Amino acid sequence: MNNPATIRTKALVLRRTNYGEADRILNILTPEGKMAVLAKGVRREKSRLAGGIEMFCLSEVVVHRGRGELMILTAAKSLKFYRNLLKDYERMEAAAEMLKKMDKASEAVSDERQFNILQQALLALDDGANLVLAKAWFYLNLAAAMGEQINLYTDIDGVKLEEGEHYKWNTMEKVLEKNERGVISTDTIKMLRLMLSADLALCLKVKLPDEGICGDALFIAESLNVI
Numbered sequence: 001m002n003n004p005a006t007i008r009t010k011a012l013v014l015r016r017t018n019y020g021e022a023d024r025i026l027n028i029l030t031p032e033g034k035m036a037v038l039a040k041g042v043r044r045e046k047s048r049l050a051g052g053i054e055m056f057c058l059s060e061v062v063v064h065r066g067r068g069e070l071m072i073l074t075a076a077k078s079l080k081f082y083r084n085l086l087k088d089y090e091r092m093e094a095a096a097e098m099l100k101k102m103d104k105a106s107e108a109v110s111d112e113r114q115f116n117i118l119q120q121a122l123l124a125l126d127d128g129a130n131l132v133l134a135k136a137w138f139y140l141n142l143a144a145a146m147g148e149q150i151n152l153y154t155d156i157d158g159v160k161l162e163e164g165e166h167y168k169w170n171t172m173e174k175v176l177e178k179n180e181r182g183v184i185s186t187d188t189i190k191m192l193r194l195m196l197s198a199d200l201a202l203c204l205k206v207k208l209p210d211e212g213i214c215g216d217a218l219f220i221a222e223s224l225n226v227i
Contacts, residue, residue, distance in 0.1 A: 007032065007071075010079070011061045012118055013053055014103040018043065025070065026053060027103055028061065031115045034106035037063050039073040052076025056085050056095060056126075058119065082126035091125045098122070098138055104227045111145040120200040129204050132214040137200045139221035144196060148224050151175055152193050161189060171223045188216045 011028040019025045022043045028035050042049045052059045053076050062075035085092045102118050121138040125131065143150075154160055155167065156175045167189070168182035169175075176184060191213050195203055208214070 004065075006062065006064050006074075008060070008062045010115075011035075011059050011076075012099075012115065012122070013055055013057065013059075014099050014106070016053070016055070022047075024053075026073065028053075029102060029106055029115050029118060030061075031112065033110045033112075034103075034114075035063060036070050037061075037073045038066075038070045039076075042073075049073060049076045052078050054078065054081065055099070056082040056092075056122065058082075058122075080123075082122050084126045084128065085122075091131060094131060094135055095122055095125050101139075101142060101227060105142055105146055108227060109146050113141070113145045117141045117145060124200050124204065129200075130214060132218050133204060134200060136214060136218040136221045137195045137203055139218070139224065140192065140195050143221070143224040146227065148174075150192075150220070150224070152189055152196075161186065169220050169223065174224065183212075184216055184220075185210075185213070188213045192217055192220065 009030045009032055011030045013026055014029050015027040017025045019038070022041045024039045024042050026037050026039055028037060039049050039053055041047050042053065052061065057078050058080040060077045060079055061073060063071040064074050066072045085095050098118060098121055102114060106114050117138060121134055124134040156170060156173060156177045161176065163186050165178060165186065166180055166182040167176040167184040168179040169184055170177050187209055191206070191208070194206065195217065
């Protein structure tokens with residue numbers, strides 16, 4: 001198994017913890033998975049690492065495998081700072097929750113899709129995209145990366161979902177039920193299918209017949225709650 005001593009990669013900081021007088025322990029998410037790294041002296045005023053390990057920042061980092069469990073951060077450069085998140089409390093709060101969820105998810109299951117999911121979601125929030133849709137896409141795809149596959153083709157009885165019918169979401173069984181008073185339309189189901197098969201940028205380009213579709217999709221996505 002290839003296990004290089006030094007790794008250069010992209011990273012998103014999930015969590016930072018002060019350590020000692022001037023160091024920090026960081027949980028970073030990379031295309032190779034989550035890593036726990038030690039950033040020595042980063043809290044000192046003239047540290048060259050500080051600018052590259054901010055929260056809400058896509059960075060390029062170099063880490064070195066030490067003798068202990070922690071890897072050592074030896075270089076960090078900011079590639080993109082999602083600064084617009086700091087101007088909107090609701091978006092910043094959503095982004096912070098995504099980081100928290102991903103930190104827990106990547107601890108339980110390591111999947112190469114996780115970095116891409118988080119990066120796309122942060123970029124969309126920073127660009128001012130539809131907040132509800134972006135959150136729904138993130139939670140749906142995070143659940144999929146965690147192994148939670150939802151059935152969007154047949155109902156609770158195994159009957160194929162029909163065009164023009166209405167359904168309700170069974171939060172216990174995680175499945176759709178045909179119900180004439182149900183708020184889940186076939187348009188919502190089509191959007192959910194797209195969310196699970198396409199990048200967020202493409203989903204955001206779709207002209208929705210009803211803005212309520214985003215809220216219904218988010219309700220289903222958040223009900224999965226795999227972590």
